[in-house]
Amino acid sequence: MIFNKGNVLFLFLFILIGTMCTVKEQYTLVLGKIPFPKDNPDSPEKRAFGKLLFFDKRLSKNNEVSCASCHQPSKAFTDGLPKSRGVRGSIAMRNAPSLLNSAYFSSYMYDGEVKTLEQQVLVPIQDHREMGSSMKEVLQKLSKDSNYKRLAKQIFQRELDAYVVTRALSTYERSLISQNSRFDQYRAGAKSILNADEIAGWKLFSEKLYCTKCHSGANFTNYQVVSNGLYSDYGIDQGRYRINGLEKEKGAFKVPSLRNVSLTAPYMHDGSIQTLREVISHYSKGGSRFPNKSSIIKPFKLNNLEINQLELFLKTLVDTSTVN
Known part of the structure; x- marks a missing residue:
């Protein structure tokens, strides 16, 4: 090859772009592949359904609080408070941790006792200081939503139940990745x-x-x-x-x-x-x-x-x- 100015510029750009792609590939995989459970595989539809639930205040006793109330995207999925505020002005037991990269955690809650995200999503729903509800009450309200019923059938091939709610929410939470600082x-x-x-x-x-x-x-x-x-x-x-x-x-x-x-x-x-x-x-x-x-x-x-x-x-x- 004859190296004129045009060739040199092209070669420089080729190397630069190649280097940028290599660096991006490395740092976007820094945490590894998202570990979705075998019994709860990922899908765009399931993530979108989980996101709807995450921002839905009907998961709380009196429709005042959603998951996003304590885990706000603008605050890296925390809420900026010493302890979160739950239903009827109640104060949570502890500070709200970030949900970013929770897909990679080996345990959940400050005690490290909860082992899966599917189990973790139940805790705030049932805690009287946070959402103050129960899965039975939540399902009674959500079952009146024709869109939710349709999504449950379409994505999970089953009626809207606790399995659907916990699997959709945990799938959305696993998609919250932060590894490109x-x-x-x-x-x-x-x-x-x-x-x-x-x-x-x-x-x-x-x-x-x-x-x-x-x-x-x-x-x-x-x-x-x-x-x-x-x-x-x-x-x-x-x-x-x-x-x-x-x-x-x-x-x-x-x-x-x-x-x-x-x-x-x-x-x-x-x-x-x-x-x-x-x-x-x-x-x-x-x-x-x-x-x-x-x-x-x-x-x-x-x-x-x-x-x-x-x-x-x-x-x-x-x-x-x-x-x-």
Whole structure:
């Protein structure tokens, strides 16, 4: 080939486009294929049906609250409140976690006791502090909707029942994927997408501090249920202790994913910490003195620059492109 200016430009564009495609392919698969259960395979129709249900306030006792009331797309599927508001102004027991990437979770709820999304969607419907209803009441209302009855028959080949509602909702929730953050792109090869302070923050997070011992892997969580020493006395909410009554599980809550963390304030299981800077401060002090506190959590010192860098890195984990 004779390399004139036109050929060189074409070759440059060909390489550039090829590189971009390779990077995109890598970071869009960072979390792996969405693990849909064999008995609840994915389909566009089922996802769309689940989305209708997700935004439908008839799932609550008095038609005031939908799933989306506590899991708002604009807030990375949280609600920005310390504890969510349910029917009749009631206050939920805990802070609403993000649903993004919940398809990959190994357990659900802060206790880590619920094992599937199909089971998880039942919890807020039946909780008197949240939607305050029952599946029987929900089905009585939804069965009057001719469109829902048609969709149940069309998609599931059965009448509208609890199986249909839980499978459609969980399928929609599994479609809420966030894996194309600036940090994902950086890890995939787009090194210039982060600035020097953001990269320094990543090095603090992954090398100097112990953050990755709990917030590890592609989803920035090890999915374990442990105590982070938030309190020396946890009061009414003793964490996983309420499930099994084991002393060693007092104050233990599931480690959350840090993806989109800058959008999901306030933090902790009870929404008691308002800012990322305050979260960093909590861990830098080594947490509160508590018998079950994880041995990983120890005091550390950061100067103001390092605190800023760590916070800037955490903000690179945002990606709401799929849900938007």
